[in-house]
Amino acid sequence: MSGPKPNELIEKIDYNPPQKGWMDVPVKIRKGMYCYASNPKSVEYVHLPHARPWNPLEEDWKLPDNWKEIVHNAFRERLDRFRSFKVFMDICVRCGACADKCHFFIGTGDPKNMPVLRAELLRSVYRNDFTTAGKILGKVAGARELTLDVLKEWWYYFFQCTECRRCSVFCPYGIDTAEITIMAREIFNLLGLNIDWIATPVANCYRTGNHLGIQPHAFKEMIEFFVDDIEEKTGVKVEPSFNKKGADILFVTPSGDVFADPGTYTAMGYLMLFHYLKEQGLNVTWSTYASEGGNFGFFTSHEMMKRLNSKMYAEAKRLGVKWILGGECGHMWRVINQYMDTMNGPADFLEEPISPITGTKFTNAKSTKMVHLSEFTADLIYHNKLKLDKSRNDNLIVTYHDSCNPARGMGLFDEPRYVINSVCNHFHDMPRNTIREQTFCCGSGSGLNAGEDTELRLCGGLPRANAVKHVHEKFGVNMLATICAIDRAALPPLMDYWVPGVGVTGLTEMVANALIMPGEAERTTNLRGEPLPGMEE
Amino acid sequence: MRLDELLTQKKTAIIDKWFDVVADTYPADTAGFIKRQKDPFANPVGGTTQKSLTVLMDELLGEMNHDKIDSFLDPIIRIRAVQDFTPSRAISFVFSLKKIIRNQLNKSDFNDHRILAELFEFDLKIDLIGLTAFDIYMKCREKIYQIKANEEKNRTFSAFERAGLIKELPGSGPELA
Incomplete structure (x- = not known):
């Protein structure tokens, strides 16, 4: 009988994920890990732009034609407007102090949930679009172009941050990663990419x-x-x-x-x-x-x-x-x-x-x-x-x-x-x-x-x-x-x-x-209707 | 020497290797963290895994008490059931132990019929743990769907209640297990 022998088969089984740089690992939007897209009616009601039905699992997110320009301009505007954002983009030395402090990283085991790497998703585009080194050296300087896949990666991971700021407690430079998430979400809203659990409330x-x-x-x-x-x-x-x-x-x-x-x-x-x-x-x-x-x-x-x-x-x-x-x-x-x-x-x-x-x-x-x-x-x-x-x-x-x-x-x-x-x-x-x-x-x-x-x-x-x-x-x-x-x-x-x-x-x-209320009757249950200690039948 | 004795002697090394196998099912950066950080509260995945594997190895070399296996296998599978693993990848680490144990044996051990017979028996015990892992995995997934269903039902119930459609039942909620 021909075919592979058992030991050959065993050798081929590899449960380990591929060893690639993070930029080369494409985003995979997994069910159970994202929230539904915003209801267009809710987006329209508060006069936010580009209200439309769309589905994160579909290839086409029905983005406006000039979405790249919108992102670029919004990014620039926020760098000018928020000094903290500009500083946070520039000063991170990737020391890793924050890396293992995020509950989403610890819980999912996904390296892109390390606060440093989550911020790097945005920072890489910042380098490409707004820094000389990034423009000249590209990937060597940690820069990358904004593509549709990059935008999808942003969306997936910036909605895997609760803005809790635990990471910022450990950052020696005081970078508040929550503010980076806040900026990313502002940009999403300019493209009509909010989630419904936020947009409708x-x-x-x-x-x-x-x-x-x-x-x-x-x-x-x-x-x-x-x-x-x-x-x-x-x-x-x-x-x-x-x-x-x-x-x-x-x-x-x-x-x-x-x-x-x-x-x-x-x-x-x-x-x-x-x-x-x-x-x-x-x-x-x-x-x-x-x-x-x-x-x-x-x-x-x-x-x-x-x-x-x-x-x-x-x-x-x-x-x-x-x-x-x-x-x-x-x-x-x-x-x-x-x-x-x-x-x-x-x-x-x-x-x-x-x-x-x-x-x-x-x-x-x-x-x-x-x-x-x-x-x-x-x-x-x-x-x-x-x-x-x-x-x-x-x-x-x-x-x-x-x-x-x-x-x-x-x-x-x-x-x-x-x-x-x-x-x-x-x-x-x-x-x-x-x-x-x-x-x-x-x-x-x-x-x-x-x-x-x-x-x-x-x-x-x-x-x-x-x-x-x-x-x-x-x-x-x-x-x-x-x-x-x-x-x-x-x-x-x-x-x-x-x-x-x-x-x-x-x-x-x-x-x-x-609390002993004046004029209260004998209390036999708590507010949930459960018997108080000593009052059980 | 009998297989059990041999494995008991090398128990710590085997558990360490088994731990590494579990950690290496995560991307490299995560695996490094899981192996390095020893504080169980800073690293619940690593802490839980270490605790679980140690008890499982003891049971494999000892009584094979089903309740104990179940209660110590549960926390590690419970974590993997919500993470980005296919069902087979979520429980694969159990079967990886077969390879780890074989790597601990000398070449001559494979010519020893008694050891081979014991190895076969030991494999069956690992299979048993693998099957238990599958049961736990399914139990966890069912729990997740139950949580989702309960949240949806509660939401719908509350909406009806607020609309005054079920006013005759104030304070009661949908009865779900």
Whole structure:
């Protein structure tokens, strides 16, 4: 019998990927790793150009004929406009300090997700188009021409970055790779190449006031439904106010808290906390118009971010409040802390925030006039203004996920931990190199929390889940607390896949469960309707 | 000397080589990182792989406890089931152990009928782990589809609920396993 012998066949089997330079490895858009293209109606609604149906898996992306010119001009304009972008293009020495710090690189194992290499995708074209060395030496100088395949590669990998900025913590030059991603996505928007999980929430937020396009009456109805639910579980009827002119404080939170579990329990927590503080002098109102803390404009363009951010300040002005209290949100805080002041600020028409309960001045919010609920709550607890029964959370063994934006973006590390330790008896932090400023992203931020890219999200969430698994196995951790609505939506499926047996909660949900409300009936269940410790049948 | 003894003596070297085989299924830059970074939280793929392979090798040389094999094979397959691997490439590393073990033997060992018979038996144990790996791989893929389906169903349910179409069932959600 002729044909190859078994040992010859075995020798030929090679499971290893080909050894090629990165420029020679063509992009392969894999299902499960990308998000669907934007709905043209959403693109049109906010007057962004080149709205059309297109499919990333098809060869023809139906680009405008002069797409190369558009990219080149947009690139040049941004180099001129943003000094940081120009510097980031020039100063990287490819030391590799960032290379292994990205959750997408660690999780996917794809070298093009090393932040240095992801940036190099753009930088190579920068060298070719805008530097003398690149123009003369070409590939030798790390330069390459912009082709359709290069554009597709950009699109695939810049939507595999959550702009979490973990890599930038390790860069000796302080290059913020998130800003490189931001620029790439701005350029995509000039070609009509956004993803729908960003484009449609942007359009909805612009038109109706929140990502889901929930109209004011429905928003109010949903909160009234929470009011009934709270009464059922605590015997206390809370009375929230809406669009109240002359209120002291406007409360803005991500709409996810109002419409998606388990964020809804956190929303109930807000309502209970505000009701509790009413007698102590808190005069706070919800807006059914500025009904979104999140800002997906941040993932579209600077202009769109400014446009959406301005709504909450316009509403604060309309209602005549003194300052704004912000709920448990992620990138809302990055926008407020890093961009708002020079974008729509300073908010001179508002007052420097002072807690009406404790008199604490939030000097950190002197200019933006917006205070994070965790700071506000931590201050209340510090001044003994909340009556708490920690034992109601005794069934929980808690760890805390530092959401990237409040943690890395604004340095909020200790307040949430202080609150958790004040409302529950069992808390264990994850390993040091996975929390605080080194926190690992949930893998679904910056508009990537869609359903069609589940594999990408599970890969990106691996380092976070791996650390949760450690405290789950070592300390029996069964609850992951967090202060971001995207986290609350993204982490449950992540836990379901990697660490079954760990739930997800917002901070204020735990606070509300421990909070002893004046006039409350005997509490037998938590806000989820589960029996409190000692109340099991 | 019996095959088991021989392999027990060389266990560390075999696990190291097996680890390298897993790492080398990734592109070179990634493989270098997986081999170099020893912190299991900075390098979950490497940390998980090291832990899994060590226990699997112990079981191959010991009891072949199915529950233990299952629980230590699961984390490594769970990772590979979401990464850019075909099903065969995702579990290929199990079978690579056959070649690694053969490379540890001397030429004369292949003339020893007793060792050859033991080698045949050992191969069967590796096959068993390979089959378990296939089961786990499928379980993981099914879980991914279930997660996708649940997210879609929850979204649709919420949309209907918001539209007031199922008001008679406040607070309840679709019952999915």
